[in-house]
Amino acid sequence: MKINGNEIRPGNVIMHQDTLWVAVKTQHVKPGKGGAFAQVELKNLLDGRKLNERFRSADTVERVRLxxxxxxxxxxxxxxxxxxxxxxxxxxxxxxxxxxxxxxxxxxxxxxxxxxxxxxxxxxxLPAQVTLEVTEADAVVKGQTQSSSYKPAVLENGVRVMVPPFVSAGERIVVDTNELEYVRRAD
The missing domain is CATH 2.40.50.140 (Nucleic acid-binding proteins)
Structure with a gap:
């Protein structure tokens, strides 16, 4: 589907220079002299390269649906x-x-x-959250407060995350797969 250059929005996947790019940021610029344009930061979906490109409203690009x-x-x-x-x-x-x-x-x-x-x-x-067992957790240091301090723990898959002091080895916890952080105890 063809769209005008000024219609590109963050998250759009476009075909540009014979490869797939995703728009990361867009900024519409109206200079004092000349026509308006969209300054678009693109990220290559195949190799991760970044590119800054200007698209005028008269330019057309191919929007790709994945x-x-x-x-x-x-x-x-x-x-x-x-x-x-x-x-x-x-x-x-x-x-x-x-x-x-x-x-x-x-x-x-x-x-x-x-x-x-x-x-x-x-x-x-991946799913936003997964449930895993804590295999190693450091002991609680006396004097730490529950609200502000976290301790390192190793999960069954070998990933290290920071957990609250009350979590101990053998417990199952829910972990955010995007941020790689503790969410809550599993039910």
Whole structure:
């Protein structure tokens, strides 16, 4: 779908210079001389490069809609992660680095959302929160107050997070997968 350059909004995915870019920031500028334009900060979806580009209202760009599909995480095999399409039961393998730091939060049977463009995975969204067991937690230091101090803890997946003093090893907690931080005790 073609849109004018001044209609680009943050979060829009566009085809520019024969590759996919997502608009990170947009700023509309009306200089004293000349026509107005949109100053757009773009991030390449394939390799992460950033680019600042000016689009005039007369410029047209191709807005791309990404297809979102649910996949189920099956298992990790070396540097590859294996996912299954929940509709067609086809399996797809992705590099661990495609998921990044959050790969540690993948659990067997977890449903994730893959953003696809022409059958090629572009991005992945994990559930916002996961429940994990604390395997190690430092002892509480006497004199610490409950409200302001947190202590380091290691989760069953090896990730270190800061937890309140009352959390001890063996407890299950809910962790935010985006911020990598403690949310609450699990029920």
């Amino acid at each position: 297809e979102q599909k649910d996949f189920q995480f099956l298992y990790a095999e070396g540097e590859m992660l294996v996912f299954m399409d929940t509709d067609t039961y086809e399996q797809i393998e992705l590099q661990t680095e495609f998921v990044g730091d959050r790969a540690a939060f993948l659990q067997d049977g977890m449903t994730v959302t893959l953003e696809m463009h022409e059958g090629r995975p572009i991005g992945i969204t």
